[in-house]
Each structure stands twice: as C-alpha cells, then as structure tokens.
Amino acid sequence: MGPIFFILLTLIPTIVLCDDECSPDTDWKYYSATGKCYFFNTQDHSGGTGPWGLTWRGARNWCMANGGDLASIHSKEETDFILSVWPQDTDWWDWWIGLNELDLSGGYKWSDGSPLDYENWAKGEPNDWKGHELCSELRYARGRILKGQWNDQVCSFIRGFICKKNPRGRPPPATPRPIELPGNCPPTFVPFGNKCYNFVPMKKKWNDAQAYCYGLGAASSKEVNLASIADDVEQGYITSQLINKPYKYWIGMRQLERPSDRQKGKFYWIDNSDVTYTNWNRGEPNGGADPNLCVQIYNNAFRAGEWNDEWCTDSEFFICQTLKDVKYPQPPQLPNPCGSGNTAYGPGCYNLVSIPSTWQDAQTECRRQEGYDLVSITSQHEQGFIRALMKQNDMIYNAMPMWTGLTDRTDPGHYEWTNKWPVIYTNWGDGQPVKNSGGCVLVRPDDGRWYDTDCSTLAYGLCKKSDAKPPYTPKRYGQCPHTRDGDDWVGYDVSCYLFRPKESLSHGDAEVACQALDARLVSVHSDEETNFIVSRLAKTISYTCWVGLMKSLSRGYQWKDGSAVEYTNWGENQPSDVDGTQDKNCVQMWLSGKWSDVQCTASRGYICKRDQINVSKPPQGAAAAGIAIGVSIAVIALLTGLYFVWKKKFSGGIASYFDKKPQAEGFSPSDIAVPDKTTLSNA
Missing domain, CATH: 1.20.5 (Single alpha-helices involved in coiled-coils or other helix-helix interfaces)
Incomplete structure (x- = not known):
C-alpha cells in the first residue's frame, strides 16, 4: 500500500433561508446546511428583538430558556451564512458566541458541547488579556471587510448575542449504540471497544509517523492510521494507557496541507472519521489557520490526555490505530495479578458491585474482601481508566452511576477518601460540590464527573485494593519573600500568604496582581488554614476578600491554582446563584471565614498564596x-x-x-x- 493522500472536493452549499422551519419562532433564521435555527439579539436603545445586551452567561441563559444555546460555528460556510443575515438595524457590532474556556482545567470549548473542529480567530487572538478573557465574541466591523472573526473577551461585558437551536419538534438524533466488530487486534496492539492501539516508542514528524502507521497495515485487511478519538470514553482509555509513558504523542488530527479558502482553519482526522469530540488543553487551539499545524496529546500530572496544536515538523512519539480484524486469533490469556473477576490497573485491583446499592451497602460489600474499599481516584490517568471501565461494564448505556469512596459525612464540607488517601485530584460536575447535598460522591455515566449525592441513592459501587503508598509531601523548610512596598508575606505550614484587604479590585485584576508576585489567589483546604487566614483578617477593617475559587461552565468549582477542591466553607444559603442566572461565578471570604458567591466584577480586597522559597531540608x-x-x-x-x-x-x-x-x-x-x-x- 502507498501513502494516503487526501483529495477533498469543496462543495459550496447554497444558503437556503426557510424561516417556516423555525415556526412559530419567526425571529429565528433557518440554515439548511446545518439544519439549525439562529437568533440575532438586536435590542438596543432604538428597539429591536430579544432582551437588551447581556453578559456571556446571561446571554447563554436566555438562549437555553428559548430552547437553544449560544451559537457554535464549524465552517467558513456557516460564518458566511451568519454574515449574510446579519441585522443591519442594530448598534451591536460584537456578538457573544458559545466559545469559552471557563473550565479552568481545559481549553476552548463550545457551550453546546459540539467539537471545536474549526477556528477563525482575529489576528493576535486569543490573547487572554490580563487573564480576564475567558469568553468569545464574533466581531462585525462597520466599514471594513466583514470577516466574522473571533476575539476572546471579558465574560461580564455587555454584548449582543447569537443563539442556535434545532427546529421546533426536532430533538437532536440519539447516539446509536455501536455494533461490536468480530475479530482481534494485531500483535503489539491493545484492544478497546472496536479499536486497537499501538503506542509507538519512537519519535517522528507527523507525516513520517502517519506513514509508519500506514505501513503497519500492509499485512492486514484494515488500514492503520494515527489515532482518532470519537468521544470522552475513548479519550479516557487512551489517557489511562499514558501512565508512565513519555510526555507528548501525535494523534491523527491536523489542518489540511493544501486547503481551499473555505477549508482554512478546519481540523480533520486522517482516517476520514467525523470530528465528534475534542479535548483541547487550556488556551488551545491557538495556532490559527495554518496548514502546518498538527495535533498532539499531552501526558503529565495536570494535563494528561489534553490536546495541543503544534508544528507538524516537530518529532514526537505517536499512537497508531486500526480496527479489529478476523484474521487475528484470540491472544493467549495472560495471568491476572489480581485474580479472577478483578481488573488490574497500575498498582491497583478493581471489581464492581454490580447490584444497585446505597453508598453504605456498597462500602460494606467492598470491605468484605480483604484489603478492598470503595474506590479512590487519585489522578487523571485513573479517572480515564474508570471512564473506560464504566463503558466495558455497560454502565454508560444503562445510565447507571457508580459510588466512590469520597465523602464529607464525618466533617461536612471536608471531603475525604474512605481508604485515607489524600485528596489530590477532583473531577466535579456542574455546580459541584454543593453544601448539604447528601455527603456521598458518585460518578455519573453521562459525563464521568463527580456529584455529591444523597447516600441512599442506588448505584453500582467500584471496589479498589492497592499496594501503593500514599504520596509523601516532605515538610518545607524555606522562607517567605518580601515586597517592595513593605507588605510582608506571612508563612503558614508550607505556603506564604500576602494579605491585601484594603485594595479594591475585580476578581480578574486581583488574580493578575497575585500572578505578578509569582503567586495565585489563595486556595483553602482545611479548617486550620481558614482559622489562620481569619486571624490575619481580624486585624483589618475589610469585610470580604477574594479567594481563588471560581465556578466553571461544566466542571463545578475550581481553584485558580489547579489544586483539588476537597474542602468547602460556604455560608448559610450559599452559593446563592445555583441556577447560574445571576452571574455570581467568583467566591469571596468574609471575616468569619465563610464563603459566598458574587459577581466577578465586584471590587474586593484579596489574598495571594505561593510556595515557600529557598526550600531546603534541615540536617537530621x-x-x-x-x-x-x-x-x-x-x-x-x-x-x-x-x-x-x-x-x-x-x-x-x-x-x-x-x-x-x-x-x-x-x-x-x-x-x-x-x-x-x-x-x-x-x-
């Protein structure tokens, strides 16, 4: 077989406007190429349709209340359609679209969940000015060429907006259950679902890596290409297999080498599969429309499995992929180090309580087995393994959640693993963790995220036994820096804190001020740390200060410094903006140490936190x-x-x-x- 060459014929669809498809919503415009209806908010001082301009979250709430979401854009043709029906009777020239990076642990995403397979950034964007700009707008410049390019922007600014939805009475098509293919994988490949993967331990440029993979298919009836990733479950499996492997791997996504004007900025899979899922790293993709950009997957403690667009001429390790083939026999069964009925991963053994049980019953069942307890999830790699395990046990299609060993029943607001491992990784779902919501944490099958739930809920349980020892964090013996303006850092435990209660900054400006001092807005992880902070604030006249907790779009509350959210200290009836309609997405601490949610544009004092410096271990x-x-x-x-x-x-x-x-x-x-x-x- 020879190398693969793409021959793509560009078909420019005719824009068809048939507003009857969106009836009775006469203010919505129908576009036949996408089968969607679009709404342009034109309300300004002179009148128009829709509400007055809104913040990004306010605009999204309006779209969702009307059956849609902020618009996602997936091609040059869709951009051209939007520009062709752009309302001329409005003063709005910057319009919110659904692109955002409000999930602090990931890159840009569309709010409607569709993949980010096309980019149309204006020159020099996204620049994330001062760390404030986490949302995106489509710009319509009066008196210039109308490119409809994107700009990242502060989410609290007031803008017009574009909504997008399915025509009335047409729900999105259900995802069909995949048909299991017969056959097995070639030697050196590992199976998952219908696919086989080979993590190749040599470095090559992207084109050379693809040629190498393609050459592996010479003895098979199935093509071999660089890997494509169809959903978060396949992503989870690949992430789980990256443990103890090198830092970067090429996968099979890239921009076309010789694109037409309408194909610029569009990402494709080399195996011709549809782009149905993306998992970009924070701030990615940011290379713009460039035919020399290919996609690699990261592998480290905090970004395992996340994607980055990079020059195709870089040499990296790579992942080959093929489908199962009947020509390959069933491989010999290897000894199971965990014994029959168990699954081995890393240093751990796992088995499933496959009878719907309360949290307590699931824990009891696990503890019947020597050394087992409800599962603790300690890394992104292990989270990926759990996600893959849920698919293999049919939990995703049966919509069955799964209990973990995380709970705050003993000390409300302070989450601990029942097997006493430290909480160093969390994967909370939307709006989580919520005060007084049950006390037991499960993994939901639809998104793989964690939710604090009533402990009497019925779910499967996952048991785990591990010979690994909890990570030891050595005591730091360092010191805290001094600032030029005379405000000294104060040491506590292994960190240094700078208190600026008399300042008056927005949450974003406070974070920038901390970063300028090689620090971040403070994260808080225990009652003891809270008491220390309160003792310092008691000497000031400030009532509230910013902390580094922020509500993401779909991953719950997250600390700006990336640490786990295993501790909360909400005040009475807090957080108050549970439905997200008030734009209260940042968190302040009161003199009592209690937290409340507030709009990020409010002005508050702030507290910075950083590691000690000149760290050394004393003689023993x-x-x-x-x-x-x-x-x-x-x-x-x-x-x-x-x-x-x-x-x-x-x-x-x-x-x-x-x-x-x-x-x-x-x-x-x-x-x-x-x-x-x-x-x-x-x-």
Whole structure:
C-alpha cells in the first residue's frame, strides 16, 4: 500500500433561508446546511428583538430558556451564512458566541458541547488579556471587510448575542449504540471497544509517523492510521494507557496541507472519521489557520490526555490505530495479578458491585474482601481508566452511576477518601460540590464527573485494593519573600500568604496582581488554614476578600491554582446563584471565614498564596546535633573574646580609660564618642 493522500472536493452549499422551519419562532433564521435555527439579539436603545445586551452567561441563559444555546460555528460556510443575515438595524457590532474556556482545567470549548473542529480567530487572538478573557465574541466591523472573526473577551461585558437551536419538534438524533466488530487486534496492539492501539516508542514528524502507521497495515485487511478519538470514553482509555509513558504523542488530527479558502482553519482526522469530540488543553487551539499545524496529546500530572496544536515538523512519539480484524486469533490469556473477576490497573485491583446499592451497602460489600474499599481516584490517568471501565461494564448505556469512596459525612464540607488517601485530584460536575447535598460522591455515566449525592441513592459501587503508598509531601523548610512596598508575606505550614484587604479590585485584576508576585489567589483546604487566614483578617477593617475559587461552565468549582477542591466553607444559603442566572461565578471570604458567591466584577480586597522559597531540608539526627553544638561553641567563643577586648579597653570604667590616654593639644575627653547601652548590647 502507498501513502494516503487526501483529495477533498469543496462543495459550496447554497444558503437556503426557510424561516417556516423555525415556526412559530419567526425571529429565528433557518440554515439548511446545518439544519439549525439562529437568533440575532438586536435590542438596543432604538428597539429591536430579544432582551437588551447581556453578559456571556446571561446571554447563554436566555438562549437555553428559548430552547437553544449560544451559537457554535464549524465552517467558513456557516460564518458566511451568519454574515449574510446579519441585522443591519442594530448598534451591536460584537456578538457573544458559545466559545469559552471557563473550565479552568481545559481549553476552548463550545457551550453546546459540539467539537471545536474549526477556528477563525482575529489576528493576535486569543490573547487572554490580563487573564480576564475567558469568553468569545464574533466581531462585525462597520466599514471594513466583514470577516466574522473571533476575539476572546471579558465574560461580564455587555454584548449582543447569537443563539442556535434545532427546529421546533426536532430533538437532536440519539447516539446509536455501536455494533461490536468480530475479530482481534494485531500483535503489539491493545484492544478497546472496536479499536486497537499501538503506542509507538519512537519519535517522528507527523507525516513520517502517519506513514509508519500506514505501513503497519500492509499485512492486514484494515488500514492503520494515527489515532482518532470519537468521544470522552475513548479519550479516557487512551489517557489511562499514558501512565508512565513519555510526555507528548501525535494523534491523527491536523489542518489540511493544501486547503481551499473555505477549508482554512478546519481540523480533520486522517482516517476520514467525523470530528465528534475534542479535548483541547487550556488556551488551545491557538495556532490559527495554518496548514502546518498538527495535533498532539499531552501526558503529565495536570494535563494528561489534553490536546495541543503544534508544528507538524516537530518529532514526537505517536499512537497508531486500526480496527479489529478476523484474521487475528484470540491472544493467549495472560495471568491476572489480581485474580479472577478483578481488573488490574497500575498498582491497583478493581471489581464492581454490580447490584444497585446505597453508598453504605456498597462500602460494606467492598470491605468484605480483604484489603478492598470503595474506590479512590487519585489522578487523571485513573479517572480515564474508570471512564473506560464504566463503558466495558455497560454502565454508560444503562445510565447507571457508580459510588466512590469520597465523602464529607464525618466533617461536612471536608471531603475525604474512605481508604485515607489524600485528596489530590477532583473531577466535579456542574455546580459541584454543593453544601448539604447528601455527603456521598458518585460518578455519573453521562459525563464521568463527580456529584455529591444523597447516600441512599442506588448505584453500582467500584471496589479498589492497592499496594501503593500514599504520596509523601516532605515538610518545607524555606522562607517567605518580601515586597517592595513593605507588605510582608506571612508563612503558614508550607505556603506564604500576602494579605491585601484594603485594595479594591475585580476578581480578574486581583488574580493578575497575585500572578505578578509569582503567586495565585489563595486556595483553602482545611479548617486550620481558614482559622489562620481569619486571624490575619481580624486585624483589618475589610469585610470580604477574594479567594481563588471560581465556578466553571461544566466542571463545578475550581481553584485558580489547579489544586483539588476537597474542602468547602460556604455560608448559610450559599452559593446563592445555583441556577447560574445571576452571574455570581467568583467566591469571596468574609471575616468569619465563610464563603459566598458574587459577581466577578465586584471590587474586593484579596489574598495571594505561593510556595515557600529557598526550600531546603534541615540536617537530621546526629549530624544536626553536631552542627548545633559546633555553632553553640563558636558563639560562646566569640562572646568570650568580645568580653576580654571590652574588659581590656574599659577596665576601671570609661573615665579611667580616658585618663590613661595621652591627650592631644586642644583635645577634650568630651570629644570622644562614648558607647551607649544599645551599642554595647549589640557588641
């Protein structure tokens, strides 16, 4: 077989406007190429349709209340359609669209959940100005070429907006259950679902990597290409397999090498599968419309499985993919280190309580087995494994959630794993964790995220046993920096804190101010840390200060510094903006230490937090004792020497000393600078 060449014929669809398709919503415009209805908010000081301009979240709430979402845009043709029906009777020239990076742990996403397979950023965008710009607008420039390009913008600004929805009475088509293919995988490939993957341990440029994969299919009736990823479940499996592997891998997505004007900025899979899912890293994709951009997948503790667009000429490891083939026999069964009925992953063994159970019953069932407890999920790799395991056990299509060992029943607001592992990773769902919502945490099958739920809910349970030891965090023996304006950092435990309660900044400006000091807005992880902060705030006249907690679009509350959300301290009836209609997406701390949600544009004082500096471990044991004794002897010797010098010079008192000195002509003892008590004390 020879190398693959793409021959794509560009078909420019005729724009068909048939507003009857959107009836009785006569203000909506129908576009036949997408089969969707579009609404343009034109309300301004001179009238128009829809509400007055709104913030990004306010606009999205309006769209959702009317059966749609903020518009997603997936092609040059769709952009052209939007520009062709652009209302001319409005003063709005910047319009909210659904693109955002409000999920702090990921990249840009469309709010309607569709894949980000096309980009049309204006020159120099996205620039995330001062870290504020997490939402996106489509720009319509009067008097210039109407490109409909995108700009990242502050979410709280007031803008017009574009909604998009299915025609009335036409729900989106259901995702069909995949048909299992017969056959097995080639040698060196690992199976998942109908696909087979090979994580190739050599570095190549993207085109060379694709040619290598394609060559592996010479002995098969199935093509082999760089891997494509169809959904979050396949993504989860690939992420789980990256554990203990190198940092970056090429996958099979890229922009076309020789695109037509209408194909610029569009991402494609090399195996010709549809782009139904994307998982961009924070701030990605940001390379613009460039035919030399290919997509790689990251593998590290905080970004495992997330994507980045990069020059195709870089050399990276890569992942090949093919489909199962009947020509390959069933591989021999390998010994299971966890025993029959269990699944091994990393240092752990897992098995499923496949009878719907309460949280307590699931935990009891797990603990019947020696060394097992309800599962703790400690990394993005393990979360990916859990997601894949749910598919393999038919939990996704049966809509069956799964209990974990995370709970705050013992200490409300303070989440702990029942197996005593530290909480170093969380994957909360929308609006989570919520105060007094049940106390037991499960994984939902539709999105794989975590939800605090009533413990009497019926769900499967996942049991886990592991020989791994909890990670040890060594005590830091460092110090805190000083600031030029005299406000010193204050040390507590392993961190340093800077209190600026008298400042008056928005949440975004406060975060920028902290970053300028190599810090972030404070994250809080225990009652003890809260008490320390309150003790410092009690010395000020400020009532509230910003903390680094922020509500994401779909992943619940997240700390700006990326740490786990295992502790909450909400005040009474907080958070108050549960339905997201009030734009209260940032969090402040009161003098009591309690939290409340508030609009991010409010002005507050703030608290920064950073690691200690000049961190070093003190000497241990006998060495430490020897050094301490040596230092003590040296200090005693120095003080003894100073005493004898002083005694020799000043024996008989100060006056006697002056009496013994020969006095020069015109010289008086009063001209001598006599040491005061402070000088002698310092000596």
